[in-house]
Every structure is written in structure tokens, then in C-alpha cells.
Amino acid sequence: MADTYVRMERVSKRFGDSVAxxxxxxxxxxxxxxxxxxxxxxxxxTLLRMLAGFEQPTxxxxxxxxxxxxGIPPYERPVNMMFQSYALFPHMxxxxxxxxxxxxxxxxxxxxxxxxAEILDIVKLGEYxxxxxxxxxxxxxxxxxxxxxxxxxPKLLLLDEPLGALDRKxxxxxxxxxxxxxxxxxxxxVVVTHDQEEAMTLATRVGVMNRGEIVQVGTPREIYExxxxxxxxxxxxxxxxxxxxxTEDEPDHVRVSCGELPAPVFIDHGMSAPPAADCWVAIRPExxxxxxxxxxxxxxxxxxxIINIAYLGDMSVYLVRLAGGREVRITQTNRxxxxxxxxxxxxxxxxxxxxxxPVVGVG
Amino acid sequence: xxxRAPRWGRALVGxxxxxxxxxxxxxxxxxxxGISFSQAQLSIPPYAPLWEWVEGQVLALRLHFANYAFLFxxxxxxxxxxxxxxxxxxxxxxxxLLGYPMAYGMARAAPATRSLLLMLVILPFWTSFLLRVYAWxxxxxxxxxxxxxxxxxxxxxxxxxxxxxxxxxxxxIVYSYLPFMxxxxxxxxxxxxxxxxxxxxxxxxxxxxxxxxxxxxxxRPGIIAGALLVFIPAVGEYVxxxxxxxxxxxxxxxxxxxxxxENRDWxxxxxxxxxxxxxxxxxxxxxxxxxxxxxxxx
Numbered sequence: 001m002a003d004t005y006v007r008m009e010r011v012s013k014r015f016g017d018s019v020a021x022x023x024x025x026x027x028x029x030x031x032x033x034x035x036x037x038x039x040x041x042x043x044x045x046t047l048l049r050m051l052a053g054f055e056q057p058t059x060x061x062x063x064x065x066x067x068x069x070x071g072i073p074p075y076e077r078p079v080n081m082m083f084q085s086y087a088l089f090p091h092m093x094x095x096x097x098x099x100x101x102x103x104x105x106x107x108x109x110x111x112x113x114x115x116x117a118e119i120l121d122i123v124k125l126g127e128y129x130x131x132x133x134x135x136x137x138x139x140x141x142x143x144x145x146x147x148x149x150x151x152x153x154p155k156l157l158l159l160d161e162p163l164g165a166l167d168r169k170x171x172x173x174x175x176x177x178x179x180x181x182x183x184x185x186x187x188x189x190v191v192v193t194h195d196q197e198e199a200m201t202l203a204t205r206v207g208v209m210n211r212g213e214i215v216q217v218g219t220p221r222e223i224y225e226x227x228x229x230x231x232x233x234x235x236x237x238x239x240x241x242x243x244x245x246x247t248e249d250e251p252d253h254v255r256v257s258c259g260e261l262p263a264p265v266f267i268d269h270g271m272s273a274p275p276a277a278d279c280w281v282a283i284r285p286e287x288x289x290x291x292x293x294x295x296x297x298x299x300x301x302x303x304x305x306i307i308n309i310a311y312l313g314d315m316s317v318y319l320v321r322l323a324g325g326r327e328v329r330i331t332q333t334n335r336x337x338x339x340x341x342x343x344x345x346x347x348x349x350x351x352x353x354x355x356x357x358p359v360v361g362v363g
Numbered sequence: 364x365x366x367r368a369p370r371w372g373r374a375l376v377g378x379x380x381x382x383x384x385x386x387x388x389x390x391x392x393x394x395x396x397g398i399s400f401s402q403a404q405l406s407i408p409p410y411a412p413l414w415e416w417v418e419g420q421v422l423a424l425r426l427h428f429a430n431y432a433f434l435f436x437x438x439x440x441x442x443x444x445x446x447x448x449x450x451x452x453x454x455x456x457x458x459x460l461l462g463y464p465m466a467y468g469m470a471r472a473a474p475a476t477r478s479l480l481l482m483l484v485i486l487p488f489w490t491s492f493l494l495r496v497y498a499w500x501x502x503x504x505x506x507x508x509x510x511x512x513x514x515x516x517x518x519x520x521x522x523x524x525x526x527x528x529x530x531x532x533x534x535x536i537v538y539s540y541l542p543f544m545x546x547x548x549x550x551x552x553x554x555x556x557x558x559x560x561x562x563x564x565x566x567x568x569x570x571x572x573x574x575x576x577x578x579x580x581x582x583r584p585g586i587i588a589g590a591l592l593v594f595i596p597a598v599g600e601y602v603x604x605x606x607x608x609x610x611x612x613x614x615x616x617x618x619x620x621x622x623x624x625e626n627r628d629w630x631x632x633x634x635x636x637x638x639x640x641x642x643x644x645x646x647x648x649x650x651x652x653x654x655x656x657x658x659x660x661x
Contacts, residue, residue, distance in 0.1 A: 074564040087562035104567030
């Protein structure tokens with residue numbers, strides 16, 4: 001287990017009557033990229049601003065590298081932030097923007113020049129040093145902002161929606177560039193984002209936030225494949241959620257009967273819940289198989305009619321209406337170009353899935 | 364076809380301010396400029412025509428440069444010019460020192476408070492400018508409000524002479540022109556992104572340092588606009604120094620009006636006016652040229 005570098009202990013923040021952050025405890029490891037993921041108003045930005053020192057927690061404590069940050073103003077924290085709007089100083093050149101932070105430390109001119117040149121080199125902006133921010137493209141501005149926050153070698157780097165303002169192609173490119181720079185410099189990062197794709201690709205671990213609380217912390221794979229709550233299952237990716245009732249609860253499997261499905265859902269692990277408890281079952285669209293013939297199994301299947309197809313190139317999204325009227329979302333990769341393998345509108349199809357695929361939970 | 368109408372419309376839009384300037388600035392300027400080269404005489408109008416037909420055949424043009432030369436021979440004019448520039452410069456600096464914190468406070472206030480403060484700044488314009496300057500006489504004179512209060516409190520035993528001093532002129536000008544400094548500064552400061560100061564703090568700059576490095580340079584256009592709006596009218600100010608100011612040292616606006624109305628020497632008065640204009644326009648044009656050049660280089 002990696003060592004804890006940033007620790008939040010029962011941190012809460014209230015603005016008047018509303019609770020922005022509610023009793024959050026969180027450990028962030030040295031050198032990792034930790035993503036705070038959540039919808040707007042979930043408290044993720046407030047949490048970030050408390051780390052930067054722009055907001056003070058109403059209660060609780062924040063430690064970085066063992067140092068209690070209470071009462072330390074932003075300009076004395078070993079923390080730097082890359083702002084969502086970049087907040088580049090418009091009247092200063094790229095070089096002046098990046099050297100600003102070092103000048104505040106009172107470093108020698110030669111040292112400042114060396115470190116600015118070094119970081120501009122890393123973000124590949126060496127030849128743009130004399131440009132003003134308004135003479136740069138969006139992607140270049142983003143890199144200036146990154147360089148400016150990295151040049152002080154902070155113990156903790158905060159990134160507020162770092163890729164939000166970039167177009168799709170540039171995002172993907174920048175995403176990987178960001179990771180490689182982070183690995184090279186070994187800086188610990190906290191990223192705030194509402195974009196799960198951004199969180200998934202950047203993060204070592206993700207903390208999913210809802211209504212001021214952290215509802216699940218885990219690797220991108222963990223929160224996608226093993227969501228601990230109905231909210232996380234629904235929030236991350238797309239999912240088919242069914243309400244059901246436990247009919248069998250054995251150590252090695254459970255069976256759930258869902259009113260909207262013709263057959264029971266069989267799941268290959270046990271759970272601890274009261275007998276016959278109400279529960280939810282979540283099945284990801286890509287984990288459902290579409291076939292024209294009925295599957296052999298007695299559990300884990302359904303039957304319906306394709307009512308909508310979205311062709312996305314690499315894959316297709318099918319909307320299937322079951323006998324009871326429930327619509328289920330299924331994605332299939334388009335592995336061949338054979339026309340006979342393509343499903344068509346109004347086609348009658350069978351749905352089936354593996355016993356390891358559904359996620360089951362109570363409450 | 365499609366570009367015709369917009370082009371025509373654009374020309375019209377440009378023609379309105381151009382026509383306005385031509386009619387109300389350029390034409391009077393040319394008239395005054397012409398008069399400044401003429402010669403005073405007892406007639407209506409009280410100056411000799413610039414040109415006339417000699418024997419109905421030759422157009423004779425008579426330009427007198429003596430009016431301008433006269434400005435340099437009489438010490439009154441030069442000292443009035445210098446005094447006007449000094450009063451205007453000091454007043455501008457005082458307006459900036461007072462107006463900047465006020466504009467900054469307004470820009471940082473809550474939106475609801477902001478519009479209230481803005482109205483308070485504009486409020487004095489609702490009463491007559493002349494009345495407000497007269498009110499200062501009531502405050503500043505020997506048995507005025509300020510002296511009476513100080514004497515009744517026992518702070519002073521003899522009234523402080525404030526009327527007919529430079530002090531009174533500065534009070535009058537700063538008081539009257541402060542809104543012209545505050546408004547452009549406020550409209551500039553209000554647009555500043557708050558996150559820039561957060562970024563500066565995040566990078567290790569204390570609040571004061573962030574102000575000097577970020578807010579102040581970014582408010583430069585507001586400072587320049589405010590300074591010009593105060594300085595230019597203050598140089599030619601007539602009412603305030605006449606009512607509150609010294610009698611032994613006149614400002615150029617007063618000299619100008621005396622030449623027109625007391626001496627009825629329109630040509631010299633016109634020369635005074637043209638000289639004042641050059642005195643103001645030349646440095647401003649040079650300054651703006653420099654401004655736009657630094658903007659290009661950025």
C-alpha cells in the first residue's frame with residue numbers, strides 16, 4: 001500500500017444553510033493522480049478550493065505531507081493549481097506567466113530563467129516564450145497553465161477540469177501527454193472533473209462524489225465494474241438497472257427475480273442481505289449478448305424487439321423493448337462487415353449475459 | 364448585390380460622428396484659428412477680416428502672427444499656462460489617489476451594493492455644477508462651516524484662510540472631477556477576472572504583490588482614460604478658480620475669458636485658445652502613438 005501524502009479528516013464546508021462538502025475523509029497517495037468525479041454542485045470544486053486554500057473548511061482538517069494546512073493562506077501552501085479557465089495573466093508573456101511564481105520565491109534570475117526554460121521545454125512551448133496568451137491556441141494556453149503550475153515543483157498539483165476547454169481530438173492527445181509529464185515529474189495530482197472519460201483515463205484512483213459526500217473510492221476499473229451503490233452504477237457509464245427481490249442467497253451465488261425480466265438473474269457470488277430483501281441489479285450494455293436464437297440457459301436471459309439502432313462506427317447501440325415494455329440498452333462491437341451479422345430494426349432478439357456480469361446491491 | 368446595403372449602412376454609421384465633429388468641432392476650430400491670425404479693431408465683429416478684395420481684383424490675405432508672439436512677450440500668459448498645467452496635474456494625481464480605492468471598492472462590492480454606489484457617484488450631477496462650487500464657498504470661507512465648527516470645538520482660535528488659495532482650487536477641482544476618474548476606473552476594474560488574483564495567490568504572491576503585478580497593470584487603460592478626462596478639462600477650468608482661487612495668479616481659462624469679454628481682443632483670445640489646444644493635443648497624440656506601439660509589441 002502506498003503511503004498517504006494528502007489526508008483529509010472529516011472535512012465539511014457549509015455556505016450558510018447549504019452543505020457543499022459533508023464529512024469527507026480521504027487519503028491520497030504520493031505520486032498518484034486522484035480524480036474527484038461528480039456532477040455539478042456535488043462539492044468537488046469546493047473540496048479542491050479547500051486544498052488550494054481559497055476556502056477554509058468549516059470543520060475537519062487537511063494535511064499535506066504531515067503538515068496541517070489550517071490557517072495557511074494560499075500563497076504559503078506547497079500547492080499549485082491549474083485553473084479551469086487557465087487564469088493566465090493576459091498582460092504578461094508566456095515566459096513572464098511561468099516565471100511569476102518563481103519570482104515570488106525570490107530565486108536568482110539565472111535560476112528562474114533556467115527552470116522556466118526547462119518546464120517550457122517539457123510542455124513543448126520553448127519557442128512561444130515571448131508570445132502573449134491571446135496569441136496562443138487553446139491547447140497552447142492549457143500547456144502554459146500547466147507549466148506555470150508545475151514550475152514551482154509543488155507537493156500537490158490541483159487540476160480543475162484540465163481538459164474541459166479542449167476539443168475532442170486535442171483532449172485525447174493532451175490526456176496522455178499530461179500523464180507522461182506527471183509520471184516524469186512524479187508530482188501528486190488531484191483532478192476535479194465531471195467527465196468520466198477524463199477521470200477514467202487520467203486517474204490512478206477515482207473518488208465519486210454526490211451531494212457533498214464521497215460515495216466510492218477505487219481504481220477506474222473498480223468503480224466501473226464493481227460500483228458499490230446504485231448511484232455510482234448509474235452515474236458511471238451507462239447501465240441497465242432493474243429493481244428486484246432476492247430469492248436465493250447462498251455463499252457462492254444469489255438469485256434475483258426482477259419483475260421486468262422473464263427469467264431470474266443469477267449472480268456468481270454471495271451477498272450479505274436479509275432474505276427476500278429488495279435489491280437492484282445493474283447490467284452494463286456491453287456485457288449483454290444479442291442472438292437470434294434462444295440461449296440454452298434458464299437464468300440470465302430476456303426476449304424483445306429492436307426498436308432503435310445507433311450506428312457509431314466501431315460499435316452499435318441497440319435499444320430492445322422487452323415483453324413488459326421495459327427498454328434495455330445493448331452495445332455490440334461491429335467486428336465484421338458481413339451484412340447477415342447486422343441486426344435490423346423490429347427484429348426479434350434474445351438477450352443473455354454471463355453470471356459474473358450483473359452487479360447486485362441493496363438500497 | 365448582398366454587400367451593397369451593409370457597405371452603405373456602414374458608411375452612414377461612420378458619417379454621423381464624422382459630421383458631428385466636422386460641424387461642432389472642426390468648423391468652430393477653423394473660425395477661431397482664423398481669428399487668431401487677424402487684427403483687433405473697433406468694429407462688429409471686433410477684428411479685421413483675414414482677406415479682402417483690393418480694388419475688386421486682387422484677393423489680399425493678411426495674416427498677423429503678432430498675436431502668438433504677444434503670448435511670449437507678456438509673462439502673464441506663460442505663468443498662467445504653467446500654473447494651469449500644475450493645478451491640472453496635481454488635481455489629476457489627487458483624483459487618482461482618491462478615486463482608485465473608491466472604484467476598486469465598488470468593483471469588489473456585492474452586485475446589489477454596486478449599483479447603489481454607482482448611483483451615489485453620479486448623484487452630484489443632478490444638481491447644478493455652479494451651485495455645488497458655491498456650496499464650497501460656504502464651507503471654506505472664514506466664517507464658513509468648517510472654520511465655525513473647528514473654532515467652536517476649540518481646535519483653532521483664528522479662522523484658517525482657505526478661500527482664494529491653491530488649496531481651495533484643488534478641493535473644488537478634485538471634488539468636481541472625481542466622478543470622471545471613478546467611472547472609467549470602475550468600468551475597467553469591474554471586468555477583471557477574480558481568478559487572476561487567485562492564480563497570483565496560488566503562485567505565492569501576497570495580496571499587495573498581486574495587486575501591484577496584476578490588478579494595477581491591467582487597470583492601466585482605466586487610469587489613462589480617467590486621467591485624461593480629469594486633466595484636459597481641468598487645464599481650461601474657469602469657474603472653479605474664479606470662485607475659489609487666487610486673485611494674484613490666474614489660470615489660463617480665466618485669462619482667455621478676460622481677453623474675450625473684458626479686453627474684447629478676440630484675436631489674442633483666439634491665439635490663447637489655440638495655444639492651449641496645442642499644449643494639450645500634442646502631448647496626448649504623442650502619448651497615444653506610444654501607447655498603440657507598445658500594444659502592437661505585446
